[in-house]
Amino acid sequence: MTRTAFITGITGQDGSYLTELLLEQGYEVHGSVRRTSTLERSRLAHLYADPDIYNQRLFLHYADLDDPTTLRRILHRVQPQELYHLAGQSHVGLSFEIPETTCEFTAMGTLRLLEILRDLPEPPRFFHATSSEMFGRPAQSPQTESTPLAPINPYGCAKAFATQMVRVYRDSHGLFMVNGILYNHESPRRGENFVTRKICHAAAAIKLKQQKELSLGDTSAQRDWGHARDYVRGMWLALSHAVPGDYVFATGKVHSVQDVIETAFAAVDLDWRDYVRFDSHFLRPSEPLHLVGDASKAKAELGWSPTTSFADLIREMTQAELGALSLKEPQGNA
Ligand code: F7E
Numbered sequence: 001m002t003r004t005a006f007i008t009g010i011t012g013q014d015g016s017y018l019t020e021l022l023l024e025q026g027y028e029v030h031g032s033v034r035r036t037s038t039l040e041r042s043r044l045a046h047l048y049a050d051p052d053i054y055n056q057r058l059f060l061h062y063a064d065l066d067d068p069t070t071l072r073r074i075l076h077r078v079q080p081q082e083l084y085h086l087a088g089q090s091h092v093g094l095s096f097e098i099p100e101t102t103c104e105f106t107a108m109g110t111l112r113l114l115e116i117l118r119d120l121p122e123p124p125r126f127f128h129a130t131s132s133e134m135f136g137r138p139a140q141s142p143q144t145e146s147t148p149l150a151p152i153n154p155y156g157c158a159k160a161f162a163t164q165m166v167r168v169y170r171d172s173h174g175l176f177m178v179n180g181i182l183y184n185h186e187s188p189r190r191g192e193n194f195v196t197r198k199i200c201h202a203a204a205a206i207k208l209k210q211q212k213e214l215s216l217g218d219t220s221a222q223r224d225w226g227h228a229r230d231y232v233r234g235m236w237l238a239l240s241h242a243v244p245g246d247y248v249f250a251t252g253k254v255h256s257v258q259d260v261i262e263t264a265f266a267a268v269d270l271d272w273r274d275y276v277r278f279d280s281h282f283l284r285p286s287e288p289l290h291l292v293g294d295a296s297k298a299k300a301e302l303g304w305s306p307t308t309s310f311a312d313l314i315r316e317m318t319q320a321e322l323g324a325l326s327l328k329e330p331q332g333n334a
Helices: 013-024 041-050 068-078 092-095 099-119 154-173 195-207 228-240 257-267 295-304 312-328
Strands: 004-008 028-031 057-062 082-084 124-130 179-181 214-216 246-249 276-278
Touching: 004 013, 004 068, 013 028, 013 041, 013 057, 013 228, 028 068, 028 295, 041 057, 041 092, 057 068, 068 099, 082 228, 092 099, 092 154, 092 276, 099 124, 099 154, 154 179, 179 228, 195 257, 195 295, 195 312, 214 257, 228 246, 228 295, 246 295
Parallel strands: 004 028, 004 082, 028 057, 082 124, 124 179, 179 246, 214 276
Antiparallel strands: none
């Protein structure tokens, strides 16, 4: 029988890759989209354009995390067997500017969803996309599923609240609920205000003489960066497993923002020193430290491991930017 999945945040980077994966696996996929004045759905454009998919096996519904009545109505109607909760305000720097909005969507929005699920006649298996940011500056490196939560920014606090709530609902109400503790994961579909995409875009735009320089904040910051396509596979494997639990999804390798710069500029044969500038505007009030994940549990129980190296990821992103920007270049007379 066809399985039905529901995705919050379906129009985002992870939502679009997960939709592709689930469609390949034969699922019927539903997703919630925010009703805004702009229709930002470009990551799904190739799927809507396919008449065998859009409104046949892929369905979009207007709903949002701050409108639980609408969400409840849709979930009662769709009755998914699996729900992937990917929506939320996910920019760490921005969470210092808009902490209340961040907590409203990321913390309270998740709790509202849990309450809806608890009341469904057959609650779906639930995946919560949580974040390494809730570890803050951990004493232990690499981190595992049992590393204590000690967030140092509003986004991390919201994720810590939501993660702990998911544990409470799993343990107290016996629901099949998973926290995927996701370390940074990137791709050509990453939002432009995240550092990898910003750098890869700039390297390509400078190469094509469409941009002059690149301004960045702390380039010594380090992260554990993997490919988003690998991480959505982990989400699906976690909900396909016999028992629910929490899983770290990470590469176990750290690189600095400086490494991203050098890899991206080398991919377009430019010397980064000629173009990269420091701008204190992009500094954050605090930076997490030593965020690197130990995904041994996901490997042992789900057979999950990342497949894309850091250098391949950054090169793929830079090449994708070159391709997209070249299409926009004014074409000469043939
Ligand atoms: O920053 C530094 C910045 O914004 C990475 C989200 O998916 O991963 C992501 O959060 C680092 C930070 O990602 C700029 O200070 C320097 O140290 O790409 P990012 P993030 O904050 O790590 C986690 C796991 C999540 O859960 C989040 O949702 O890069 N950095 N200069 C900069 N960052 C940005 N954005 N822009 C700069 O100009």
